[in-house]
Amino acid sequence: MQEESNITPTPSNEQREEVRTGLSAKAIKQSVLDNLYFHLAKVPHTATRNDWYLALAYTVRDRMIQRWIRTLNNFTEDITVVAYLSSEFLMGPQLGNNLLNLGIYDKVSEALKELGLNLEELSEQEKDPGLGNSSLGRLSACYMDSLATLEIPAIGYGVRYEFGVFDQDIRDGWQVEMTDKWLRPGNPWEIPRPDIAYNVLLGGHTESYYDKQDTFRVRWIPKFSLKGIAYDTPVSGYRVGTTNLLRLWKSEAVESFDFEAFNTGDYFGAVNEKIASESIGKILYPDDEPYAGKQLRLAQQYFFISCALQDMIRLHLLRWKSIHAFSDSFAVQLNDTNLAIAVAELMRLLVDEHLVSWDKAWYITQNTFSYTNHTILPEALQKWPLPLFSGILPRHLEIIYEINRRFLEEIWLKYPDNNDKLSRISIIDESDQKYVRMSQLAALGSHAVNGVSKIHSEFLKNNILSDLHELYPERFLNVTNGVAPRRWIVLSNPRLTELITNTIGERWITKLDDIKQLEAFANDPNLIKKWRQAKHENKRDLAGIIHDRTGISTNPDTLFDIHMKRLHEYNRHLLNVLHIITLYNRIRKNPRTDITSRTFIFGGKSSPGYFMANLIIKLINSVAEVVNSDPDVAGRLKVVFFPNFTVKNGQRVYPAADLSEQISTAGKEASGTGNMKFSMNGALTIGTLDGSNSEIREEVGSENFFHCCLNAEEIYQIKSHGYNPMTYYNADPDLKEVIDLISSGFFYTKDANLFKPLVDSLLRRDEHMALADYQSYIQCQDRVSMIFKDQKKWTKMSILTVARMGKFSSDRSIREYNEKIWHAAPLKIDIESTE
Secondary structure, eight states: OHHHHHTSOOSOHHHHHHHHHOOSHHHHHHHHHHIIIIITOOOGGGOOHHHHHHHHHHHHHHHHHHHHHHHHHGGGSSSOEEEEEOSOOOOOOSHHHHHHHHTOHHHHHHHHHHTTOOHHHHHTTOOOOOSOOSHHHHHHHHHHHHHHHTTOOEEEEEEOOSSOSOEEEEETTEEEEEOOOTTTTOOTTOEEEEEEEEEEEESOEEEEEEOTTOOEEEEEEOSEEEEEEEEEEEEEOTTSSOEEEEEEEEEEESSSOOHHHHHTTOTTGGGHHHHHHHGGGSSSSOOOSSHHHHHHHHHHHHHHHHHHHHHHHHHHHTTTOOGGGHHHHEEEEEESGGGTHHHHHHHHIIIIISOOOHHHHHHHHHHHEEEEOOOOSGGGSOEEEHHHHHHHOHHHHHHHHHHHHHHHHHHHHHSTTOHHHHHHHOSEEOSSSOEEEHHHHHHHTOSOEEESSHHHHHHIIIIITHHHHHHOGGGEEEOOOOBOHIIIIIITOHHHHHHHHHHHOSGGGTOGGGGGGGGGGTTOHHHHHHHHHHHHHHHHHHHHHHHHHHOOOOOTTSEEEEEEOOOOGGGOHHHHHHHHHHHHHHHHHOTTOOOOOEEEEEEOOOOTTOHHHHHHHHHHHHHHHHHHHOTTTTTSEEEEEOOSOOHHHHHHHGGGOSEEEEOOOTTSOSOOSHHHHHHHTTOEEEEOSOTTHHHHHHHHOGGGEEEOSOOHHHHHHHHHTOOOHHHHHHHOHHHHHHHHHHHTTTTOTTOTTTTHHHHHHHHHTOTTOHHHHHHHHHHHHHHHHHHHTSHHHHHHHHHHHHHTOGGGBHHHHHHHHIIIIIOOOOOOOOSGGGO
16 A cells, blocks of 8 residues: 555645646656656556656646646737648657656656666557658648747647558568558647637538629538537747647537437447548548549648638637738648648638628638648649549639639730640649649748748749749749757757757757857867767667567678668669679678678558559568578678658668768659758768758768769759660669569579569659669769778768758748748747746
8 A cells, every 4th residue: 555655636725736837756656656656546566657658748747738828828819820730740758858848858867767667668558649641741740849938829730630640560571551540548748728629611512692782692502511629738949838729620510420320220320420520530541543533632621721710710719800911810721732722721711701892802712821832743732633622622712613714814914815824733634634733822822831841932933933933933942851859850850859969069959050060169079989889878778669560680890881761763762772792792792702781670651552662671581581591601690670750760861871971863852851850860962963962961061971973954854865674774784683683583482583573663654863873872872882981081971971960950941931921929828927
């Protein structure tokens, strides 16, 4: 009974308040015990590790609540709030990040030790929230971190996916998708808000009528409706009081149970509406190959957009201000093209629900929204077939037609005889079957349009949206992506953090430009020694994790060559594999050849239906099986596929990399953020001038960046004259030998033709120019090997790379967004008065 006596609540109200919010180790310890007992109904000797994690998480959340409530109270005051709309928020594990931001990491660790617990072990219990899959979601999370740290009032709006995307396992070399049950252990960071709920309409038809003032109106008669329930999560800033809001929407049925159907014996039909409604928020990005998948994806996007805009209007009206001043209350950022339906939805809410005139509603809409485009690939510039669109959102299609009619009439006055321009610029694509062009809708309905790297923004202006740029050049700007140094250096790489802070102080954590002071120490033998030691220890840690996950032993003394990107052909994991086989062939020909020892580490998920990407995963694992077991290789080459790459795993991978593979085909990547995380943690980059790679190269210096391969203009010129990959295959004996070895079945003797589709794709089309870039890439990799042998030089290059990464903080990105687009005043919350 001794344990139970330890968790009896203290009688004093003053003491009770201190336990609830105090930051001392004593208060934290008692709070953990209280939460275990009162919140989870457990006592220490029966508590599981997950129970202790939850008790700790509630304890940390308690210390955020006062700051959070004080921040949220200001959202109904006369201030501009940034509303960041994104289909993904890859927030990552919250415990460590919140401990860091609150400045209580050491105190919590001390309190747990007194309870016989280990903070790192409890942190391992936390699941990665399944709220995203790509760099888009990781970027959104970084921006939420920076918004709070810079004390800019903000709400992030998204979907509370029940299962996220999927957990990746590797079986017999193939990707296997498993359900991501991230909510099953409990999510202590979120607070359900059943009182904040909105109905969302789908399908049906519209009716027109005249109101009592003889004004033309339209009424939407839906076929189906569902309800969005708010789930709120506090987002803390680093050592500041401002604590912003992430509000995610869970889909539920308006009526979850049909008593009439149940009473007549239709027991399954009684819950049909519940099942259909909840399917909207089940998973991230349902497969949109089948027609039903396309319908679900459009409904999912509209669902959270509608909830978010209804919520913003509610908050605005709580200020006792006219609906006509809505754009003064909220600056809404659309984080990519798939959110363009927000333009039509705000128009619907203003015109149909709040009876605002069309012209005034359009003025409000354009002044509310700004649009970030994240893509160069045509297939990602979302277009919806009209029959599908009208079947789900009939009123919105009418609104889009009216927006388009008015726009084209305006443009026709400028270009009366230019039907080609009118056709290109129209929101409705009239070619083949008709489509709604969502990128056009987003750009027209926004007062600002930005790309996410210098190269990408120029591409937007000169290619994707060139006609709109010609009409409205003042709307277009660039804001290069950035990442949060708190999570991606301080939390992920404590060894490097300590080394940097001991050298230049700690201001760099919130002012990353200050990290440039490291340059002065790049030749310091003491720093070089400690830098190498920190990297080696990080590699040793990753080697242990790799062995636990895959059974493969890796040597931290080798060059850790890491390629962690979503499995898409343009990211060219296949080009990397060609290099590995080239090195392997050199060893096969001469086992004594001098080769810099390397460990090649791959990671990334493929869309389940993406055949070629899944086949590339199988090839990587097949090559690994052959190379890793060949005695002639003798450990000089190791190949590993690290499964289930997530934020949590990324925090272990980025600090351990020596070389960062950023070799996407030039002209295919808008920006990327993984390249920044690798560089911030001291990895050198081998890469093309794609996305933000060129800006990283500008900042760190060309001498510290391994540039390879063709640029976008060179690729365009080669393709315009008729690219024939067979020319490269026949002209290069090494390349031919590599391709022939793959096609011979050497790496998978059970089926010699297994990799034939990959070989055929390379030799017949090679859309992503792997064969054209092969020789340049191999030569550059040989240079990497040579320099890595000079560890002093390599380490100096690593130090200079980190020292010159100040530009790529998400704090800088958010400052630019705010200065150029949002114009939101900082909201300072006094920490002292909340504790």
